[in-house]
Amino acid sequence: MTYSQVDYLIIGQGLAGSLLAMELLRKGKTVRILDNGHRNAASGLAAGIINPITGRRFAKSWRIEELLPFAKAYYQTLEKELAVQCFHERSVLRFLKSNKDINDWEGRSSWEGFDQYMHDFSGMDDLAQKFHLSQGIGRIAPVAQVDLPVLIKALKQYFETQNILIKAELDHQLNEEKLLQSLAPYNASVIIFCEGYRAGFNPLFKFIPFEPAKGEVLFVRIPNLNLEDIVKDKLMIAPLGDDTYWVGSNYKWNAKHENPTSEFKTAFIEKLESTLKLPYEILDHQAAIRPSILDRRPVLGFHPQYSHIAIFNGLGTKGASLGPFFSNKLADHLINGSVLNAEVDISRFTA
């Protein structure tokens, strides 16, 4: 079958492909999307948290001052367009385990640029009924939690009503030439690969140093926890509504398979029990692979050899904040030839 001519073909309807498609459609372009039914989607499992302060040393997230407000406005617009609720403003309650943690927190939270995100927390007594607390709690805000599974589903339905989504899998066993030939019937001027971690198997992008990070998640019912914020202790507990919580996750680099493991389940049940005082029930256990790159930056732009091939990938552990901003930048680059920031430009791997 040969399809009608379109401006852009997008391979992959995860967060990257979906947001890029919306950007191009809003700019009046014609788009077709090909996806294998989310078989390998990280977006379907992500907690969708945009956290400005992360890691043991309370580091500030890259470009968070511009990414967080951009993402907020972006998702709120999408909520209206799709009539769906997916953007939630929350705090992260960071459990501080030692005097060193407390000193580090106090020191860092007085730094200019950090003070706007790191605050004192005054609800210790209430939380002490529910959690085994250690030294103290610091509150990080503003934080966002984007319900990515709900958003991706709504976007899928939208693309289906527009008749632009095709369920099909691009075969990575083919060599470059045959792969490009297999895309010819989709009749697009430009093809953008948004395949998540599977791009690491794509013969066209062998020169990009992908470093995929598998993550596993437990979905847990915890009656009477009534948590509106996100708890960060040895694990992350994020509210999903109806007494259900997202509990995760780990980083397994270059994992051999995509399946959930009993090692993770055992380790995270142990962590949950050492944190939580309330009874709970495990509802589900899933795994997916984050599309990370060695330098931990997104990768976007045109293929060095093929002027009609481009990529949008490397959203890694931070797709919820990077996706809106960089889909916007890439759409502008594709349509108007605007210059990409050198830190995210694909040319950093080819120059």
Ligand SMILES: Cc1cc2nc3c(=O)[nH]c(=O)nc-3n(C[C@H](O)[C@H](O)[C@H](O)COP(=O)(O)OP(=O)(O)OC[C@H]3O[C@@H](n4cnc5c(N)ncnc54)[C@H](O)[C@@H]3O)c2cc1C
């Ligand atoms: C456990 C876990 C927790 C996370 N938590 C957070 C978080 O709190 N905050 C945050 O910002 N990010 C988080 N992330 C990261 C986030 O999920 C990713 O950054 C983002 O979803 C990547 O989107 P993507 O579109 O690039 O890839 P994906 O979501 O993987 O989408 C790629 C799509 O392309 C399809 N596809 C791939 N190859 C082909 C092919 N050859 N043919 C057809 N279709 C194909 C796939 O099936 C999929 O639908 C988390 C990820 C995991 C796994």
